[in-house]
Amino acid sequence: MTSQPLLSIRDVHRDYATVHAVRGVSLEINRGEYVAVIGPSGCGKSTLLNLLGAIDRPTRGTVSIDGTVVSSLPDRDATHFRLTHIGFVFQRFYLIPVLTARENVELPMAEAKIAPPVRRERARELLGYVGLAERADHRPAELSGGEQQRVAIARALANRPTVLLADEPTGELDALTGSDVIALFDRLNRDGMTMIVVTHDEKLAGAARRVVHMLDGRVVRDEPLLRRA
Amino acid sequence: MRFQLAALSLRRHASRTLLAMLGVAVSAAMLLDMVMLATGMRESFASLLGRTGFTIRVSPRGTLPFDSEAMIGQASEAQAAMYRIAGVTAVAPVLGATIHVLGHATPITAFALGVDPAVQGDYQRLEGTEPTAPDALVASDALLAALAARIGDTLDVAVGFDPQLRTYTGRRRLVVTGRARFIYLSATDRAVALQLGALQAMGGVDRSDRVSLFMLRTAPNVDPEVARAAIERALPRVTALSTAGAIAEAEHRLSYFRQLAFILGAVSLVVGFLLVTTIVTVSVNERIGEIAVMRAIGVSRWHVVQQIVIEGIGLSLTGAAGGLVLGIFTARYLNSILRGFPGLPDAIEFFLFQPDAAFRALGLLVVSGIAAGIYPSWRAASLPISSTLREEAVG
Numbered sequence: 001m002t003s004q005p006l007l008s009i010r011d012v013h014r015d016y017a018t019v020h021a022v023r024g025v026s027l028e029i030n031r032g033e034y035v036a037v038i039g040p041s042g043c044g045k046s047t048l049l050n051l052l053g054a055i056d057r058p059t060r061g062t063v064s065i066d067g068t069v070v071s072s073l074p075d076r077d078a079t080h081f082r083l084t085h086i087g088f089v090f091q092r093f094y095l096i097p098v099l100t101a102r103e104n105v106e107l108p109m110a111e112a113k114i115a116p117p118v119r120r121e122r123a124r125e126l127l128g129y130v131g132l133a134e135r136a137d138h139r140p141a142e143l144s145g146g147e148q149q150r151v152a153i154a155r156a157l158a159n160r161p162t163v164l165l166a167d168e169p170t171g172e173l174d175a176l177t178g179s180d181v182i183a184l185f186d187r188l189n190r191d192g193m194t195m196i197v198v199t200h201d202e203k204l205a206g207a208a209r210r211v212v213h214m215l216d217g218r219v220v221r222d223e224p225l226l227r228r229a
Numbered sequence: 230m231r232f233q234l235a236a237l238s239l240r241r242h243a244s245r246t247l248l249a250m251l252g253v254a255v256s257a258a259m260l261l262d263m264v265m266l267a268t269g270m271r272e273s274f275a276s277l278l279g280r281t282g283f284t285i286r287v288s289p290r291g292t293l294p295f296d297s298e299a300m301i302g303q304a305s306e307a308q309a310a311m312y313r314i315a316g317v318t319a320v321a322p323v324l325g326a327t328i329h330v331l332g333h334a335t336p337i338t339a340f341a342l343g344v345d346p347a348v349q350g351d352y353q354r355l356e357g358t359e360p361t362a363p364d365a366l367v368a369s370d371a372l373l374a375a376l377a378a379r380i381g382d383t384l385d386v387a388v389g390f391d392p393q394l395r396t397y398t399g400r401r402r403l404v405v406t407g408r409a410r411f412i413y414l415s416a417t418d419r420a421v422a423l424q425l426g427a428l429q430a431m432g433g434v435d436r437s438d439r440v441s442l443f444m445l446r447t448a449p450n451v452d453p454e455v456a457r458a459a460i461e462r463a464l465p466r467v468t469a470l471s472t473a474g475a476i477a478e479a480e481h482r483l484s485y486f487r488q489l490a491f492i493l494g495a496v497s498l499v500v501g502f503l504l505v506t507t508i509v510t511v512s513v514n515e516r517i518g519e520i521a522v523m524r525a526i527g528v529s530r531w532h533v534v535q536q537i538v539i540e541g542i543g544l545s546l547t548g549a550a551g552g553l554v555l556g557i558f559t560a561r562y563l564n565s566i567l568r569g570f571p572g573l574p575d576a577i578e579f580f581l582f583q584p585d586a587a588f589r590a591l592g593l594l595v596v597s598g599i600a601a602g603i604y605p606s607w608r609a610a611s612l613p614i615s616s617t618l619r620e621e622a623v624g
Contacts, residue, residue, distance in 0.1 A: 046619070047615070050614075050615040053525070055524075055525050055614040055615050055618075056613070056614070056615040075530065076529065076530075079524065079527055079528075079529050079530070080527065080529075081527075082525065082526065082527040083526070083527025083528075084527070086527075088522075088525050088526055090522065090525075090618065092518075092621070094518060094519065094522035096234070096519055096523075097241070097519075098234070098237035098238055098240070098241050099234065099237065103230075103233075106230070107230065107523075107526070107528070108526050108527055108528075110230040111526075111527055111528050111529070111532065112527070155526065156526070159527070
């Protein structure tokens, strides 16, 4: 008996005017997998991530997550799907500068109409998980880049997503703080989170359990990595 | 959390927000002042005319009260005819004349009203007694001050001057029996009121049985317009004007004034709208990346719009509140200047605060603030998330 893949991409294309960013990609990702998507700049990996995260729609083909064909959802439903099923981590962190770390983590929960006491407690837990319990009341400008990215990861986990998508999460970090994020991602995956990471960072890609190589909008190699001890 | 986020976003650029609020406040103050100006004169004029309960003014045919020196002859007969008209409960004759108070280095000129003290609506006695005797008068404070006179003093008064004989005519010694505030005159006007018969007698044949106007009261259940029409039918040599007609006439004469106020009010509303639109647009453009991320993590388009519109409402409401205070102070100051114009009745206000009109105008400003926030926020919330994030990352 084979289990249903969590994410399924079938013959997905994404064209922007004359640019073919993604050309006929098919991919299946199972629950609990940690996948790194790598490739040169402009090969379509970020576009693929956006399609997986339902913030963009394929020109052709289907994207299904946990049984839902997200590629055909209307905007309102796609927004709600992102809120409840997808966790996003961006290269530039994109925290709301006027909110504290705790409030940033609470934001998706507030949108999901979770009661204030519950979301405060959950934000506290998540900030503790990423090692920032003591920095909960600091605003992004008072945090280092690594700390900001950890807050962004906590925010991505707020509504207990089905999958965590990260686009160059170590791209703006130095080697040391980048290693902290890699270790955090590793811990997250060990705790059961399905993760897809788009990266140029060899260390981050090396931490994944499976690496998908892209070139010119196509998947050219898809290989599992040996698990480290 | 949307309210908190909106408040914090406004605080993010505190000086810009403060300047925008000040701008909206100035715009709101101007709008409020224009509303107060557009209605102030009309309302205070209506209040002035209605104050003493007289509902009809009767003047010589083709004139307005005290519009000319024309007089109504055979006044006793006309008065009797008006009393015969159904619904007329009181007829107050008024004769206006210029008098000279002698006995000083230079005679002091004043305006005299000959009235029936029992039925008059021209002054309010402040002190002393009514001028019921033929040699009595009440005077305005301005005249008493100019004469250095007080109640009980006797004045040497003339109603005319013969340039050939170089003598004053119609002289009589009159006793000041009271101080009065003249309703249709300014506080600085020098004026007296005395018995109609006394003033007519002082004026000789030129004023014998003549009056400048009649003021009439009508019964509450009688339409003044009906009584007015009946008067004009009964007395073809007069023009009768109801209070409503007088207000309409005043409104007609003030129409340019009101149009100006309307245009300036509309301009200030547009300025307020553009100011809030500009500030919200600048603020939204600065946060395109943030907004795209909010959308990416699942914040709905409508909630993004709501949050930004709340910012616009915050700006407009605070500005409107400031504008209310600023507008009232400005109106008071301008009113004090304009009321200094010579000859204006003391009761006339140029700027009149009417809560309904004021709050409607400020409400309109707040609504325009809401409208100002909708377009930029909807545009920002509708941008394609992925390409916006890509552009922001490159930028």
